[in-house]
Amino acid sequence: QVQLVESGGGLVQAGGSLRLSCVASGRTLNNYGVGWFRQAPGKEREFVAAISWGGGSTNYADSVKGRITISKDNAKNAVDLRINNLKPEDTGVYYCAASYLRRATMTTEQYAYWGQGTQVTVSS
Numbered sequence: 001q002v003q004l005v006e007s008g009g010g011l012v013q014a015g016g017s018l019r020l021s022c023v024a025s026g027r028t029l030n031n032y033g034v035g036w037f038r039q040a041p042g043k044e045r046e047f048v049a050a051i052s053w054g055g056g057s058t059n060y061a062d063s064v065k066g067r068i069t070i071s072k073d074n075a076k077n078a079v080d081l082r083i084n085n086l087k088p089e090d091t092g093v094y095y096c097a098a099s100y101l102r103r104a105t106m107t108t109e110q111y112a113y114w115g116q117g118t119q120v121t122v123s124s
Helices: none
Strands: 005-006 010-013 020-025 033-039 046-051 058-060 068-075 076-084 092-099 118-123
Touching: 005 010, 005 092, 020 033, 020 092, 020 118, 033 068, 033 076, 046 068, 046 076, 058 068
Parallel strands: 010 118
Antiparallel strands: 005 020, 020 076, 033 046, 033 092, 046 058, 068 076, 092 118
């Protein structure tokens, strides 16, 4: 099975940018679709972005379209999430997940493997 470790979170001022990274071990991410989700305090986990196994297909939540880019780094066996123009409402724990479906699915239940998450805090 695949193990996922997120990194890159931190405290950022509104308007700033972050790049989150999800590095996999155990198996190549070419076997999986990969998604990013986030969970704000007191709220349910929500979909942010996803990328298919080959990187040719992506999906984004409407709330982040135009500000977020998901990409694959095959050399590092990783999937990155670039967030621009950060807003306070982007605050939360960001998780990456891998799905056997290998496509850019937006459905939480279709992801079998999850990382521990990385905290993103955006100050106004």
